[in-house]
Amino acid sequence: MALKTEWTTNTFGHVYKGRTLYKGKTPFQSMEIFENQTFGTLLFLDGKIQISDGDENRYHQYLVSAPLLAHRNPQSICIIGGGDCFAIEEAVKFKSLKRILMVEIDKGVVDFCRKNYVEIGKCLKDKRVEVIYKDARKWLLDHPESFDVLVIDLTEPHGPSKMLYTQEFYRLCKKRLNHRGVIAIHTDNYYLFPESFATIYKTFRSVFPNILTARVDMPCFGMGWTYRMASASPISIPLMESNIRKMKKQGTTFDYFTPSTYLVQPTQEELKVLKARGRISTDQRPFDKFEKMEKYVTR
Numbered sequence: 327m328a329l330k331t332e333w334t335t336n337t338f339g340h341v342y343k344g345r346t347l348y349k350g351k352t353p354f355q356s357m358e359i360f361e362n363q364t365f366g367t368l369l370f371l372d373g374k375i376q377i378s379d380g381d382e383n384r385y386h387q388y389l390v391s392a393p394l395l396a397h398r399n400p401q402s403i404c405i406i407g408g409g410d411c412f413a414i415e416e417a418v419k420f421k422s423l424k425r426i427l428m429v430e431i432d433k434g435v436v437d438f439c440r441k442n443y444v445e446i447g448k449c450l451k452d453k454r455v456e457v458i459y460k461d462a463r464k465w466l467l468d469h470p471e472s473f474d475v476l477v478i479d480l481t482e483p484h485g486p487s488k489m490l491y492t493q494e495f496y497r498l499c500k501k502r503l504n505h506r507g508v509i510a511i512h513t514d515n516y517y518l519f520p521e522s523f524a525t526i527y528k529t530f531r532s533v534f535p536n537i538l539t540a541r542v543d544m545p546c547f548g549m550g551w552t553y554r555m556a557s558a559s560p561i562s563i564p565l566m567e568s569n570i571r572k573m574k575k576q577g578t579t580f581d582y583f584t585p586s587t588y589l590v591q592p593t594q595e596e597l598k599v600l601k602a603r604g605r606i607s608t609d610q611r612p613f614d615k616f617e618k619m620e621k622y623v624t625r
Contacts, residue, residue, distance in 0.1 A: 327343055327345065328344065329341055329343055330342040330343075330346070332373060332374065332375055333373075335518065338518075340548045342360060342365075346358060346359070346360055346361075347360065347361050352432050352435060353434065354431060355432065356370075356371070356372050357370070357434070357438060362378075365378035365380035365381070367379050368546060371481060372481070375547060378546035380545065381546050383581060383582055385512075385544065386416040387580050387581075388510075388540050388553040389479060390403075390413045391419070391583055392553065392585075393477065393508040393509065394423075394475055395565075395570060395573075396508050396555060396561045397475055397506065397508050400423060400508075401423060401474055402423065402425040402426075402427070402473045402504075403426055403475040404428075404429065404471075404473040405428040405430075405477045405479055406476065406477065406499075407430055407462060407481070407490075409439070410446075411439050411449065411450060412446070414428055414450065414452075414455055418452045419573075419578050425454060426454045427457075427473075428455070428458070430457065463495060466498050466499070466502055467498065470502075471502065472503060472504045474506075474508070475507065475510070477509075478510065478512075479512075483522065483612075484614055488615075491526060491607055491613065492607045492608050493532055493606055493609075496529065497533055500533055500558075506559060507557065510556075511553070511554055512552070513526045513527055514526060515550055515552070516552070516600075517549075518549055520602075521613075521615075522604075522613070522615040523599060524600050524605075525603075525604040527554070527604065528604045529607045530554060530556065534556030534557070534558075536557055536559060537554050537555070538554065540552065540553045540587040561588075563586075
């Protein structure tokens with residue numbers, strides 16, 4: 327049995343006991359599949375955990391299903407990033423969707439997950455699905471197509487991905503949303519990464535004022551995680567509940583997701599973080615989560 331260590335900060339991390347099933351590199355990043363009795367298989371990119379068999383449903387139900395349920399009749403979705411393809415697996419559950427597009431720069435991750443996850447190979451055969459291997463920001467700039475739902479499924483703001491966390495990028499996303507369109511992102515942990523948490527929120531809110539926030543435990547991350555979705559007009563919780571009932575009648579249930587999560591108010595500790603930390607990330611001054619680790623973590 328092998329031990330896989332992931333450092334969350336410079337002084338805190340997680341250890342997974344099991345065995346490495348695959349280790350390699352794509353043109354863009356390193357990749358590892360690790361098997362663990364608690365979580366099943368875990369996917370690591372550049373040493374950072376992305377998903378596990380055990381709790382990927384939590385991640386993708388809040389990132390993908392939530393904005394789709396918040397829309398009255400979603401017919402198109404664009405997933406920015408999402409190379410593991412579990413966002414697509416979640417999207418194909420929605421029968422109203424006519425177009426499911428994913429724009430991902432790293433074909434190597436997609437090919438690997440297609441080969442090693444049966445469910446991914448199956449969902450990629452859905453006739454509504456299209457995968458484009460391009461820089462997502464450049465693709466959005468060059469193609470004026472608009473969507474009912476945008477899902478931003480990226481690695482954390484570090485290296486090239488930090489340019490997809492800026493105010494200018496969110497403004498571009500806003501232009502690519504249809505009337506009453508909904509956008510969803512993941513927004514970090516406020517205790518461990520207050521600077522990242524506050525910066526992503528302040529940048530997102532500078533473009534999208536109507537935001538709902540979900541605070542969800544992610545066991546394989548070893549921490550809580552936050553998800554935010556936004557629209558040009560306020561998002562309706564009763565509409566989400568109604569859509570869940572409709573999908574249940576059609577045979578689709580959500581084993582972890584509940585709209586009531588969005589009604590939980592932030593703690594005073596979280597509000598203090600938002601007041602004292604973070605800034606608006608811009609193209610000229612993009613925020614990099616791991617650039618100054620000692621400064622940006624909790625202590």
